[in-house]
Structures are given as structure tokens and as C-alpha cells.
Amino acid sequence: MRCTKWSMSKRTSLILIGIFLFLGYKSAFFTVTRQHCPEEGNHKGVRVQESFQGANNNDDPFQIPPDHILKSMPYEELTSLYHGFVNNVGVLCKNIVRLGKPTDGGWEVCHDQQYRPPNNCLVYSAGINNDFSFDDAIAKQYGCEVHSFDPSMKKKSYRRSEQVFFHNIGISAVDVYIPANMTGWEMRTLGTIKQKLGHAKRRVDVLKMDIEHWEWKVLPQAIASGFLDAVTTLDLELHSWIRNKTYIYEPPAEFYLGYLRTLRQLHQLGFRIFLTHKNLGSCQFRSRFGMMRTSCQEIAMVQTKMKMGM
Template identity: 75%
Template sequence: MVSIRFTKGSVCKWTVGLIGAFIFLVTVKKLAIETKHDKEDALSRQDYEKRRIFKEGHDRKLLKKESNHELINNEDPFKIPSDDILKSMTYEEIAALYHGYVDNVGVLCRNIVRLGKLKDGGWEVCHDQQYRPPNNCLVYSAGIKNDFSFDDAIAKQYGCEVHSFDPSMTQKSYRRSERVFFHSIGLSDVNVHIPANKTGWEMRTLGAIKQELGHAKRRVHVLKMDIEHWEWKVLPQAIASGFLDDVTTLDLELHSWIRNKTYIYEVPAKDYLEYLRTLRQLHQLGFRIFLTHKNLGSCQFRSRFGMMRTSCQEIAMVQTKIKMGM
């Protein structure tokens, strides 16, 4: 056997050596860790910088879109094609396109405000900065049926000057309140007096009303129409005359029916075609639906294609091409 003797001096040398080796290993490990952290920090900084640049670019694009009032989502859920394509579609396809279009939104409104009754009679405006009614707002509200809840509410909420129209009420024109004025006239595509043996109504185009009320140079910030199928006469004329060029919010109840005393029937394909042409023109002007809902009750009917549908669709639209401050 080999015997190993440890002297006091050799023990000290071994101890010093072990301590030195331990310190060396700790130092090397620390340097390795610091190097790794430095690399990770550098990668983190690079990643952060990339994300910062991307976010700034994304925010600039979003702000540019919003400042120009472009759609948040530029994909229309139901695009209305040209007349050539529409005419080649089947009756079932045209009906599905109409109901699909009016049942889907085309622009984002982050803050929707309902004014008036929660049930039938109330209507919505978009309170987002670029669409909300300003302090000097002007509102035309057609189709009252003795329910002024929307008219009174928007006058109170935004301080709007409101002009209410309905020839079917047994009520002469009068000033309802400081800001709300009632006019016993109706909307049409022509200026006409309907004989007393029919309705006896005074009917005006929107452009004629605007001139008569002295609003020719003013913007109509909200136009609400619930006029029982007359909208399909009024809208094309309002588009052609340029009246809708100066409208920000368009609240509509769209009626698609042929009714008798008992039943509602689906309109023929040629009527759906005319409705789609009008909606396409509104789209071209920049109007997009931000809220839509079906009015049920007596408006429900069974389509000839099997499904249940409604002939009364309430939609709220905003003009997305307007400039800030208008």
C-alpha cells in the first residue's frame, strides 16, 4: 500500500488551490450568465423596438383611417353587385341578398345611444366623435304617429333643432317646444296635394322642405324616416337631388311587403331589385349600417322560399365620407 502523508503546509496548499478553483468556476459561470443575460437583453430590446415600430405604424394607420372616416373593416359582408349581375340572379338569390344586406353592419360605432322609447318609437345615433350630433344640430324626423319620444329626447340630449313631419295625424302644424316643431306634411318624391277624397295630405320632397324652412345652407345631422313604404320613393329622389350629401345619420325603417287586410306577402323580384339599387346608391355615397334589428310582430311572414322573414327592418346608418367638424 501507498501511504499519503499530509503535512500542514501541503494542506494549506490544497485548500488554497480548491478555493482558487472554486472562485474561478464561480467567476466563469457568472460571466456566462451575464453574457447570456446581455444577449437576452439585446434580443429583448430588439424585439421591443420591432414591436414599438410596428405598433406606432399600426396606430398611425388606424388614426389615418379614423381621421378619414374609412371603415374599420373594409370587407362588406354582403356586396351589392352591378345591375348586369343582379339581373342574372334568381329570385331566391336576390331576396337573400336584400335581407342579408339589411341584417348586417358595415361600420363600427363604439358608442351607440338610443333616444326615445326602448320599444317602437326610439331610434339610435352614433356618439363617436366624428358622427355625434354637434351643438347646432338639425334633425328631420318623418313618421311620428303621435310618438314624439325620439324627437323630444334628441332635442334635450344634444340641443338639436328638430322638425317633425306626419300628415296622417289629426293635428295642425305647431311649435311643440322651444326646439321641436311639428309640420302636418309628408315626404314624397314630388310636391303634391293629395285630394281630400283620398287622404288630403300635403306632400313635399326633402329638398323642397329644406328650402321652405330656410335650411338650404344647413347640414341635416340626423334624418329619421318611418314612413310606411314611402321611403322607396323618397330615397331615390333625395339621392338624385343631392339632399343626402348633407346628411350625417340616417335612421330608417325599411318596408318590404305586399299586404292585404290579413296577410303579408313577399315582394316580387323586381321590387327587391329596386330596393337593392337604392341601397347600393346609399353605399356609394358612403352610408354604412352601424346598427340593425328586425321589427317583428305583425311584420313577420313566411317567405316563398321556406324561411321566416320580416318585412320591417330598422337600420341606423352613418355617412363615412364626411370631414371632421361638419
């Protein structure tokens, strides 16, 4: 009787071992098959892997690959990568302070010790549209010297308060005066403005720009000139559109390539998004790929690789 029980128990054990071995073999088979799947390897899998190899940091959920990969990506993937990147946070700020209006017009700074505006802080605020709520608030909160720029308001340069100065100047990628029969605006690069105001040896603690798509010309020039090396906080409204008086259209693929190159350069400099939100309302449009998008994305970034000495 013991022999019969032992035999049944042994048979049961052998059956269970066989099942486990079969499941293990099946799992290994499918793992190997997926790793060598040519369709996956030649499509998204390769791009994701190469993008991580080409990046300096692996701390962001959406990383922007080098140009040779970007240029091979389909239009839809470019749009998804852009909107995915600007919608995700890359660094934790434990204490975010909003300055100015709680609605459109207010902007954020990170109050954590390593990023907060210090004593004698310097702020450049470009794109005012007659709303000085952020400029006044950051001057009051931190005692910053604030320089506000906007050529579209048809106001002469003036001293708004003890700490806030308005300049009838626009921010551009080149120094140019637009003729009076067009806009009559004086346009200057950030580097030229910094020299002109006597701030060459000072750090710009906060740079805020809401300049209606001009950011995509200004930012590459500011990166190339080294201006952004001495900026701590970067508040931006990013505009991704083709616009006429009535409608907003999705930009073509080459526009997204330019957007992504600039965002990748900002990432390489050490800038990380700590807050992001969509500006909806009139900025919404339906993508040609079916989903609703916004062409106006407000992001707040901090420099995580700060070079001291300025």
C-alpha cells in the same frame, strides 16, 4: 448491422417523402379542379367576384353588384342578398345611444366623436304616429332643432316645444297635394322642405324616416337631388312587403331589384349600417322559399365620407 439499420431508415424516409408528395399533388389537383369547375364559375362564384370588382369598398360582408348582375340573379338569391345586407353591420360605432322609447318609437345615434350630433344640430323626423319620444329626447340630449313631419295624424302644424316643431306635411318623391276625397295630405320632397324651412345651407345631422314603404320612393329622389350629401345619420325603417288589410306577402323580384339598387346607391355615397334589428310581431311572414322573414327592418347608418362645408 449498421448497414441494415441505415437501409431501413432510408426506406422509411423515402416512404414518408412519397406520401407527402402524393398528398401535395392531390391537394394541388383538387385546387385546380375547383378553380376551373364550370358549374361553380357560371353560378355564384362569378357573381361574388364581379360584385366585389364593381364595389368601391370591400369592407362589408354583403356587397351589392351592378345592375347587369342583379338582373341575372334568381329570385331567391335577390331575397337572400337583400336580407343579408340589411342584417349586417358595415361600420363600428363604439358608443351607440338610443333616444326615445326602449321599444318601438326609439331610435339610435352614434355618439363617437366623428358622428355625434354637434352643437346647433338639425334633425328631420318623418313618420311620428303621435309618438314624439325620439324627437323630444334628441332635442334634450343634444340641443337639436327638430322638425317632425306626419300628415296622417290630422293635426295642424304647431310648435311643440322651444326646439321641436311639428309639420302637417308628408315626405314624398314629388311635390303634390293629395285631394281631400283621398287623404288630403300635403306631400313635399325633402329638398323642398329644406328650402321652405330656410335650411338650404345647413347640414341635416339626423334624418329619421319611418314612412311605411314610401322610403323606396323618397330615398332615390333624395340621392339624385343631392339632399343626402349633407346628412350625417340616417335612421330608417325599411319595409319590404306587399300588404293588404289582413296579410303581408313577399314582394316580387322586381321590388327586390329596386330595394337593392337604392341600398347600393347609399353604400356608394358612404353610408354604412352601424346598428340593425328586426321589427317582428305583425311584420313577420313566411317566405315562399321556406324561411321566416320580417318585412320591417330598422337600420341606423352614418355617412363615412362626409363632405364638410355644411
